[in-house]
Amino acid sequence: MPRLRGTTRKTWNGKRYTMRMRDTFIKPMHPEGRKFVAIFAAITVGLFLLSSFLGWIGVGLTVWCYYFFRDPKRVTPIADGLVISPADGVVSLIEKAVPPAELGMSDKALTRVSVFMSVFNCHVNRAPVAGTIKAIAYRPGKFFNASLDKASSDNERNSLCIEMADGRQIAVVQIAGLVARRIVCFVSEGQAIETGGRFGLIRFGSRLDVYLPDGVQPMVSLGQTMIAGETVLADLTSDAPARLGRTD
Structure with missing residues (x-):
């Protein structure tokens, strides 16, 4: 042909x-x-x-x-233990923080990786891991610039807790931003989801936070460009230290 x-x-x-x-x-x-x-x-x-x-x-x-x-x-990597970026954008924060209380998870501080989405990024959000949606909690709030640290606690947000096959849990939080005024969630509690599966969307400009299980270090660096459903954010099977990056 x-x-x-x-x-x-x-x-x-x-x-x-x-x-x-x-x-x-x-x-x-x-x-x-x-x-x-x-x-x-x-x-x-x-x-x-x-x-x-x-x-x-x-x-x-x-x-x-x-x-x-x-x-x-998107072409999602398939391998045990991989945590994939839930959003297109740039890694704006990597720090220790307690997952949203409304999810009922542990009150222990976990490593949180924040991905900031500008109005030019694709805003369809994808699941970082495969598992079952154990909890979904929406909380109204303010509309500060999503790149600011206080956006995680003060802004309107929709939080999901995904429980993996081994019982460990990952929280992923949709956060509205300065321009965003609508968080959309496509999934429901008890639903199974695959790694890279679409679970929501935010319009217009916002942020996604991922809370990694205790002891898991991110494989990304501040300022790194992320692709939802493709970029490997962490590896649950690795004991390597947090990754450093160089801006050139």
Whole structure:
């Protein structure tokens, strides 16, 4: 069969993957974004009636809205003990903290890794580990800049406790930010979820906190760029010290 223009075929472990140039630019959109794109598009039509200059600004904002709600496919590493990043963004904090009290977990301080998402990141959130959703707790709050430390305790948040097959638990917390005004959760208590499975979304700009089990050290560094469902955040089977990084 002749190869289509703009495609590349690669084989790995007997499997063939077809890469299309258009896939680099055109990403699937999550259903949550359809009504917002429709609103932006309708406003854009009105702006064109007023001025072509304003109309083209509206086109740019509509395209941005589409990309904000993009939901690209991700290739999640499969191996025992891996903890995967739940969000796209940058590691903004790594510190000891007690998980949200509303989850009913231990009151012992655990290593917390925070991933800050700007308005340009993909905002679909993915499970860091496989397991059962033992608890979900929503708490209203304020809307400080999500990159600030106090955002974890003061901002609106939705917390999940995931219990793994070995009985250990990981908390992952969706935190609203300065612009974000809506936290969406797709899962329910008692539901099983796979590593990298979609569990929620936040609009528009926010943060995800992951509380690692006692004794587990992160394999990421401050300022590191994360990809939801792909970047390895920690390894539960490793006793290596916390990883250091260099900015270049």
